[in-house]
Amino acid sequence: MTPKESAHAPRHPVHILVWSDYVCPFCYLERPVLERVQGELGDSVVIDWRAFELRPEPEPTLDPNAEYLHRVWNQSVYPMAQDRGLAMKLPPVQPRSRKAHEAAEFARESGKLDAMNLALFKAFFQDGRDLADTGVLLEVGQSVGLDPEGLSRALASGRFAQRVLEDEKMAREIGISGVPALIIAAGEQAYLVSGAQPYETVIGAITRAQQEGKAQS
Numbered sequence: 001m002t003p004k005e006s007a008h009a010p011r012h013p014v015h016i017l018v019w020s021d022y023v024c025p026f027c028y029l030e031r032p033v034l035e036r037v038q039g040e041l042g043d044s045v046v047i048d049w050r051a052f053e054l055r056p057e058p059e060p061t062l063d064p065n066a067e068y069l070h071r072v073w074n075q076s077v078y079p080m081a082q083d084r085g086l087a088m089k090l091p092p093v094q095p096r097s098r099k100a101h102e103a104a105e106f107a108r109e110s111g112k113l114d115a116m117n118l119a120l121f122k123a124f125f126q127d128g129r130d131l132a133d134t135g136v137l138l139e140v141g142q143s144v145g146l147d148p149e150g151l152s153r154a155l156a157s158g159r160f161a162q163r164v165l166e167d168e169k170m171a172r173e174i175g176i177s178g179v180p181a182l183i184i185a186a187g188e189q190a191y192l193v194s195g196a197q198p199y200e201t202v203i204g205a206i207t208r209a210q211q212e213g214k215a216q217s
Contacts, residue, residue: 014045014209017183019052019171022100022131025077025088026196028121030180032084033199037206045206049117051101051167052179062094069094080196088125095132098164103137105160106151107144115144186213 018034020027034047055061062069073090081088100120107116119140123129129136134155141151154160174183174192182193184205189212191205 014186014206016047017050019050019176019181020179021052021054022097022120024179027180028125029080029196033202036199051164052171053097064092064094091124091128093130095130099155100131101164102160105163106154112144119144184209186210187216
C-alpha cells in the first residue's frame with residue numbers, strides 16, 4: 001500500500017507481513033482494516049503480502065455449491081463484508097491459487113504488488129473469475145499496468161513458483177496454519193494476529209510492537 005508522508009514517522013517502521021490466499025474471503029475482508037491502518041499511520045508502517053495456498057496440489061478444491069460454503073458466507077462473510085464496506089458474492093468456481101500468487105510476485109518486481117493483490121481479490125470475489133486460468137490472470141495483470149507478455153512467460157516457466165513455496169515454508173516454520181495471518185514486528189519484537197480481526201485488534205498489536213521497539217532501541 002502506498003505510504004503517505006508522515007511528519008511523525010519513527011526512524012524504524014513497524015513491518016506487517018500478511019499471509020493470505022486469493023480464494024480466502026476472510027483475507028479479502030482484512031484489506032479494509034489494513035488500508036485504514038496504512039492511511040492513518042503512513043510510512044510508519046510497511047505492509048507486505050505473502051503467499052499461502054489453502055488447498056495446494058494434491059488437496060481437492062471445494063465444491064462451489066457445497067452447503068458448507070453457503071452457510072459460512074451467509075453467517076459470516078456477507079455480514080462482515082457489509083460491515084467493512086466490501087461488495088462480495090460467493091464465486092461460482094473454487095480454483096487453485098498457485099498461479100495467482102506467482103502473478104502477484106511478478107507484480108512485486110514492477111512495484112505493483114498491492115495493486116495486483118486488490119485486483120485479484122476483486123476479480124474473484126466480485127466478478128467470479130477463475131484465478132487458475134492464465135488468460136484471466138493476464139487480464140487482471142494488464143488492468144494494473146503489468147506487461148502481459150512478460151507475465152505470460154513468467155507463468156509458463158514457473159519463474160516465481162519458488163518464491164511462493166518459500167513464503168509457505170516460512171509460514172509453516174512460524175506456525176501459521178490458516179489465513180489471514182499477520183506478523184506485526186518492530187525490532188526484535190513480533191506479534192501474530194490470526195483471522196480477519198477488527199481495526200482495534202490490529203492497531204493494538206501495532207502499538208505494542210512500537211512500544212517494544214522503542215524500549216529496545
